[in-house]
Amino acid sequence: MPEALLLPPVPARRRVFFALWPDHATAGVLHSRAQALWTACGGRLMRRDTLHLTLAFLGEIPGAALDRLPRVAAQLEGTPFTLELDRVGSWHGHRIVWLAPKNIPPALTALVGRLGSALNAEGFELEARPFSPHVTLVRNARGAPPATEAEAVHWPVAAFSLLESVHRSGVAAYRLLGTWPLAGE
Numbered sequence: 001m002p003e004a005l006l007l008p009p010v011p012a013r014r015r016v017f018f019a020l021w022p023d024h025a026t027a028g029v030l031h032s033r034a035q036a037l038w039t040a041c042g043g044r045l046m047r048r049d050t051l052h053l054t055l056a057f058l059g060e061i062p063g064a065a066l067d068r069l070p071r072v073a074a075q076l077e078g079t080p081f082t083l084e085l086d087r088v089g090s091w092h093g094h095r096i097v098w099l100a101p102k103n104i105p106p107a108l109t110a111l112v113g114r115l116g117s118a119l120n121a122e123g124f125e126l127e128a129r130p131f132s133p134h135v136t137l138v139r140n141a142r143g144a145p146p147a148t149e150a151e152a153v154h155w156p157v158a159a160f161s162l163l164e165s166v167h168r169s170g171v172a173a174y175r176l177l178g179t180w181p182l183a184g185e
């Protein structure tokens with residue numbers, strides 16, 4: 001028998017994160033904005049069905065730990081808010097071209113704070129880097145996005161989601177694992 005078969009099975013790890021997932025209409029507006037930027041600065045356009053704003057990145061966690069996340073999410077309190085995405089920018093030599101809010105709504109800061117605390121209390125470790133809300137629209141752009149002012153994208157947020165990051169033939173794809181309403185405090 002090959003030696004590998006005698007080793008204990010490696011527990012399956014899952015790459016997961018909490019995010020705001022846009023409704024159909026908002027995804028459409030974000031996608032149009034992404035197409036316009038991509039036309040101007042090249043690179044790789046994010047697919048419409050992958051657009052999101054990450055709230056908390058858990059990274060690769062044991063499959064068994066995943067079962068605890070819906071309970072954490074269901075206990076969170078939060079209030080609905082509207083995100084005004086009115087700032088275009090890029091990081092890492094234009095590898096990431098994004099849209100972000102100039103003003104972060106207090107309800108978003110509160111949600112991320114509560115989510116982080118609840119996850120820490122359950123033993124999940126999060127990155128210490130400060131929260132920087134953004135929606136990635138284009139990757140590996142050839143140059144900086146144009147500095148022209150564009151109309152803000154209004155994104156009504158009434159829920160948050162848990163996603164699994166799955167790669168198919170090297171292309172990032174995300175699977176929706178659950179969505180919880182921001183139902184008031």
Ligand code: ATP
Binds near residue numbers: 165167
């Ligand atoms: P790929 O890594 O294949 O290019 P991706 O970055 O979209 O695709 P993931 O790396 O699984 O996929 O990340 C999922 C989400 O979490 C993305 O929004 C990503 O920006 C964010 N993310 C990834 N790593 C971190 C991290 N260390 N801290 C905070 N957010 C992260």
Ligand code: MG
């Ligand atoms: Mg990544």
